[in-house]
Amino acid sequence: MEEILNLDIDENRYSRLELIPWWNQELLHNSTIMVVGAGAIGNELIKNLALLGIGKILIIDMDKIEQTNLTRSILYRMSDVGKYKAEAAAEKAVEINPDVRAIPLKANIVTDIGLGVFRKMDVVLGGLDNREARLSINQFCYKVNKPWIDGAIEVLNGFARVFVPPGPCYECTMTENDWNLINKRKSCALLTHEQILEGKTPTTPTSSSIIAGIQVQEMLKLLHNDRKLPTLAGKGYVFNGLTHDSFVVEYQRKDDCMSHDIYEDIKEMPWSARDISIRDVLNQAKKDLGDSAILEFDRDIVTIATCSCGHSKNIFNVVNKLSNKDIVCEKCGKTMRFETFHSIYGDENFLDKKLFDIGIPLFHIISSRSGLKYIHYELSNDKNEVLGGLFE
Secondary structure, eight states: OOOOOOOOOOOOTTTTGGSTTTTOOOHHHHTTEEOOOOHHHHHHHHHHHHHOOOOEEEEOOOOOOGGGGGGGOOOOOGTTTTTTHHHHHHHHHHHOTTTOOEEEEEOOOTTTTOHHHHHOOOOEEEEEEOOOHHHHHHHHHHTTTOOEEEEEBBBBBBEEEEEOTOOHHHHHHHHHHHHHHHHHHHOSSSSSHHHHHHTTOBBHHHHHHHHHHHHHHHHHHHHHHHGTTTBBBEEEEEEEEETTTTEEEEEOOOOTTTTTTOOOEEEEEEOTTTTTBBBHHHHHHHHOOTTTOEEEEEEEEEEEEEEESSEEEEEEEGGGGHHHHHBBBBOOOBEEEEEEEEEEEOOOOOSOOOBBGGTTHHHHEEEEEETEEEEEEEGGHHHHHHHTTOOO
């Protein structure tokens, strides 16, 4: 008699995953994960998130796809060259699994993503080759008490590190050499910033698969935190692809680390960065904290640039977003000096400027202080514009 194959008609896309005793597919479907960087590591991260059925994926990258990406990025094809990485990766994620929603943001993570975005995430995954960007992600995540998982690769080697507030953070791991490289605007220990922008970082698809796999595996354990699974929180997994040695390092929390600032009192306000003025926010702060209240921005903002030749011009933008035309005097060609601020006391002559017009991103969080008491105001009216209705 011919044997009849018994097919379980109750099986679905996630049935084999749900055989894992601690697995909660509904939890994953309801989770929101940010992926910063849609290059070699980012492709592997996004692919894994889609396969797992993560419900909401936010992909942040400001670069376009080049042919060099095609040897290291599983999501991209020759027809994608010239497209923005974030948009192409989001399209491919939905092709892999229509159950997921993937929102692309073509933005600079250092300057363009508001803290409110980080506050809506469950976990942030980094696939970057840039120390400055890592430091910014670290500070943003710590402020809103969100875990993030850093991944890095070089040739056959790589590491994955898990940072969960209030434990050790990325800045706690930084050496004097790391700070020197940031100050020199270099992006990795071997290559200049210009070389990185030219796409010359030496990586392989094999090492990116390994490191991204560890990152997503750690994310799964963090999401299932009620299962009390062991994680790499405060630790790093180091992989040597030449010898296949691997080991785990444990980081120490530095009590004097400048990144350990957690926003305790966050008020969701019906404001948009496009519409609310500095004066409006300061008035709210004085109402909540008293007349001595001031505003404190988490970035330095340039007001005016002045040249030794006597020429000056208004800037009103964050320092990190200055371009060459802002720095060089159009009259004589010399480098200009800048006046900056990060606090508002109420006697400034530009209080009627909108927050967006001085470089504050949409859906950001603005801090106010009186003495040692803080209140932080989220620009909540920007949520749907930034996140594409993910949380409607």
